[in-house]
Amino acid sequence: MSLFDGALMNTELSKRTSIFGLRLWVVIGILIGVFIVFTLFLISLCLVSRRSRRRRRSHKLAGALDASKEIHTIVHLPAAHGVLRPPAPAKVPEHRVVVQCDRVSSEESKGSGCETTSSFGSGSVGGLGLGPGSGSGSGPEVSHLGWGRWYTLRELEDATGGLCPENVVGEGGYGIVYHGVLTDGTKIAVKNLLNNKGQAEKEFKVEVEAIGRVRHKNLVRLLGYCVEGAYRMLVYEYVDNGNLEQWLHGDVGAVSPLTWNIRMNIILGTARGLAYLHEGLEPKVVHRDVKSSNILLDRQWNSKVSDFGLAKLLCSENSYVTTRVMGTFGYVAPEYACTGMLTEKSDIYSFGILIMEIITGRSPVDYSRPQGEVNLIDWLKTMVGNRKAEEVVDPKLPEMPSSKALKRALLIALRCVDPDATKRPKMGHVIHMLEADDLLFNNEHRTEGESSRSHRDYQLEHKDSKLDKRTDGGVIDQSEDASSRNHHQPTIRR
Numbered sequence: 001m002s003l004f005d006g007a008l009m010n011t012e013l014s015k016r017t018s019i020f021g022l023r024l025w026v027v028i029g030i031l032i033g034v035f036i037v038f039t040l041f042l043i044s045l046c047l048v049s050r051r052s053r054r055r056r057r058s059h060k061l062a063g064a065l066d067a068s069k070e071i072h073t074i075v076h077l078p079a080a081h082g083v084l085r086p087p088a089p090a091k092v093p094e095h096r097v098v099v100q101c102d103r104v105s106s107e108e109s110k111g112s113g114c115e116t117t118s119s120f121g122s123g124s125v126g127g128l129g130l131g132p133g134s135g136s137g138s139g140p141e142v143s144h145l146g147w148g149r150w151y152t153l154r155e156l157e158d159a160t161g162g163l164c165p166e167n168v169v170g171e172g173g174y175g176i177v178y179h180g181v182l183t184d185g186t187k188i189a190v191k192n193l194l195n196n197k198g199q200a201e202k203e204f205k206v207e208v209e210a211i212g213r214v215r216h217k218n219l220v221r222l223l224g225y226c227v228e229g230a231y232r233m234l235v236y237e238y239v240d241n242g243n244l245e246q247w248l249h250g251d252v253g254a255v256s257p258l259t260w261n262i263r264m265n266i267i268l269g270t271a272r273g274l275a276y277l278h279e280g281l282e283p284k285v286v287h288r289d290v291k292s293s294n295i296l297l298d299r300q301w302n303s304k305v306s307d308f309g310l311a312k313l314l315c316s317e318n319s320y321v322t323t324r325v326m327g328t329f330g331y332v333a334p335e336y337a338c339t340g341m342l343t344e345k346s347d348i349y350s351f352g353i354l355i356m357e358i359i360t361g362r363s364p365v366d367y368s369r370p371q372g373e374v375n376l377i378d379w380l381k382t383m384v385g386n387r388k389a390e391e392v393v394d395p396k397l398p399e400m401p402s403s404k405a406l407k408r409a410l411l412i413a414l415r416c417v418d419p420d421a422t423k424r425p426k427m428g429h430v431i432h433m434l435e436a437d438d439l440l441f442n443n444e445h446r447t448e449g450e451s452s453r454s455h456r457d458y459q460l461e462h463k464d465s466k467l468d469k470r471t472d473g474g475v476i477d478q479s480e481d482a483s484s485r486n487h488h489q490p491t492i493r494r
């Protein structure tokens with residue numbers, strides 16, 4: 001380019017344009033700048049979409065967990081005896097409570113240290129006969145935990161039809177539960193944990209440690225687990241008649257199949273399972289999430305407490321301050337919710353709420369009810385205080401219980417939810433009181449032909465309830481059986 005051309009270009013570039021009177025070179029500069037920014041934007045857009053595509057692919061490989069979000073509870077049960085099937089779960093909103101607590105306790109380390117001192121120790125799961133080395137297939141073969149069975153992913157996929165949606169039994173806070181059948185015909189429930197959340201993996205370890213060694217007829221038995229790649233699964237015995245929440249709040253028609261007798265048996269079985277956790281193990285186990293959906297039922301209506309995902313081993317005699325309060329809204333004991341202070345008395349509180357739920361057929365918190373009835377415990381205390389105890393009974397109950405049996409059950413429930421945790425009875429004591437009630441009920445049942453009595457007859461007959469109001473809103477039964485006062489710690493039955 002000649003000197004002349006250069007000077008010409010300079011003059012041309014310096015000319016003002018019609019765009020805000022900017023010089024031509026400024027406009028060209030701006031255009032180049034915009035072009036560069038636009039190109040960079042396109043490149044970053046490409047990178048982001050490629051990464052998300054890759055992530056989606058890895059999610060699929062990790063167990064079709066995305067799809068699981070859309071799967072709500074589906075009850076898939078083999079037809080047994082061609083009779084009752086557990087109803088689909090009611091649409092009662094339930095909220096897991098996870099509250100951060102300021103207090104980080106030095107006892108936490110004490111608690112975890114205890115876990116190794118369990119008297120159930122490092123032996124294999126009794127009766128299973130499956131210790132280290134029992135795994136099969138190409139996966140890891142030895143359970144480092146020294147108990148139970150390490151299942152391969154292949155085995156569990158074969159058992160559950162490749163974790164297919166048709167085999168989904170339900171979905172909880174930590175994962176999806178599938179029904180499966182092992183090659184030897186054993187029915188299992190496989191809980192596929194949502195391991196993409198750090199929380200679930202942690203719960204998995206806690207659960208494996210805590211339940212693996214525990215066996216009781218009223219506790220759902222953990223048969224083993226699977227840790228392979230991204231998978232974390234727990235394998236349980238399959239309990240084939242749904243959960244209590246479904247039977248209490250699901251669509252069962254006008255009359256519930258849960259008679260008073262069955263309900264009391266469910267309460268007693270649950271109490272026995274919890275008593276074993278609290279008083280039959282060293283270190284003791286606090287369940288931390290006692291609620292109706294965690295009470296599974298078999299075809300004979302025997303109850304089995306499930307979901308020890310929140311369980312934590314405790315040192316005997318020690319309370320425990322956790323950094324997180326976990327449980328389900330409506331069931332959590334006030335002291336635990338407020339301070340994170342965890343003892344077995346928190347389970348007793350939740351158990352008291354559960355008894356109320358079983359008697360009334362109402363959820364612990366139900367916003368669809370009129371004001372004053374939303375909170376089950378408050379409503380029940382008011383009703384009992386107003387001598388209307390008989391009106392709290394589940395209207396779907398096929399027959400009314402005797403006045404004494406009802407009052408006894410209510411009394412136990414109210415004692416369990418005493419605001420003062422130290423005043424709540426131990427689970428062994430609860431069993432003692434319930435067993436006395438059991439006798440009472442059976443005797444009355446024989447003599448009075450109770451099942452034929454209607455709600456109305458009952459109400460007329462028992463207007464003068466002897467339940468008296470206590471200052472804290474609880475009640476005391478003046479006709480309390482002396483046997484429950486002279487309480488001896490019962491032997492825990494296994």
Ligand SMILES: Nc1ncnc2c1ncn2[C@@H]1O[C@H](COP(=O)(O)OP(=O)(O)OP(=O)(O)O)[C@@H](O)[C@H]1O
Pocket residue numbers: 073096169170171172173174175176177189191220236237238239240242243289293294296306307
């Ligand atoms: N061993 C089992 N046998 C049969 N069904 C089971 C078994 N374990 C769990 N279920 C069912 O699977 C569903 C999900 O259970 P899960 O324990 O994961 O959650 P949840 O108790 O409903 O809720 P959360 O996670 O808040 O405790 C429930 O309907 C429960 O009845």
